[in-house]
Amino acid sequence: MKKLFIIMALVTLSATTFAQTAEWLVSPQYSEIKYFAPNMYKVTKDGKVGVVGSDGKEILTPEYDAINLFYEGRAVFVNRT
Numbered sequence: 335m336k337k338l339f340i341i342m343a344l345v346t347l348s349a350t351t352f353a354q355t356a357e358w359l360v361s362p363q364y365s366e367i368k369y370f371a372p373n374m375y376k377v378t379k380d381g382k383v384g385v386v387g388s389d390g391k392e393i394l395t396p397e398y399d400a401i402n403l404f405y406e407g408r409a410v411f412v413n414r415t
Contacts, residue, residue, distance in 0.1 A: 364396070371404050 366378040373388040377396060384396030394401075400412040 358390075370401070371409075376401055 364377040364379045367386075368376045370376040370385060374393060375386050375388070377384050377386050379396040382396040383398050383401050384392060385394040385401065386392050394411075397413070398411045399414045402410040402412070
């Protein structure tokens, strides 16, 4: 009986270990990701800021120096150059 329990435990443990998978929603290419607005996130890459959607697609490429929060449906994008 003890052997049967050990075999069942090992089979169950191995099945749960193999069943766990993960996918990247946003590929790990940004140095920082912060909440920006509903379904949008502010990302930083090489010191520049952009916006990605919750589906992982870029809305604005990281080319701005700063992006302020939304106010009345608008946001300010700062490019100092």
